[in-house]
Amino acid sequence: MKYNVTLNGKVYEVDVTETDAVVTGVTQVPVAVAAPAVAPVAVAPVAAPAAPAETPSAAPAVAPVSADGTQVKAPMPGTILAVKKNVGEAVKAGDVIVVLEAMKMENDIVAPCDGTVKSINAPKGSTVNTDDVIAVI
Numbered sequence: 001m002k003y004n005v006t007l008n009g010k011v012y013e014v015d016v017t018e019t020d021a022v023v024t025g026v027t028q029v030p031v032a033v034a035a036p037a038v039a040p041v042a043v044a045p046v047a048a049p050a051a052p053a054e055t056p057s058a059a060p061a062v063a064p065v066s067a068d069g070t071q072v073k074a075p076m077p078g079t080i081l082a083v084k085k086n087v088g089e090a091v092k093a094g095d096v097i098v099v100l101e102a103m104k105m106e107n108d109i110v111a112p113c114d115g116t117v118k119s120i121n122a123p124k125g126s127t128v129n130t131d132d133v134i135a136v137i
Contacts, residue, residue, distance in 0.1 A: 069118045069136040074128040078102030
């Protein structure tokens, strides 16, 4: 079967069989054809749903961030399984500060520099997103 695929302003003609796919031709598409104008659509505002009552099993929220010091950020979304260092404790670069569970794997989040832990912003059991500040050194 033959397919025409448009990608980044180019049309690729692809011949696909049971065992392989072969590009048989490439054509440059003019910009006006590649991106047709679309009229803006008005969107009615939607009222925010009422916040559900907090359940006892809900994970603790991430604490506010201190602006002073070196921020240790979450490299990926996940759940804090363990906090290995306490506020006021001295750390060396490479020391494990917290253990983050992401995608069924435990990831050690380490100190990027020597210093003293100024704050732990994600307690055990809290859920963090990518680039959330976990701790400040």
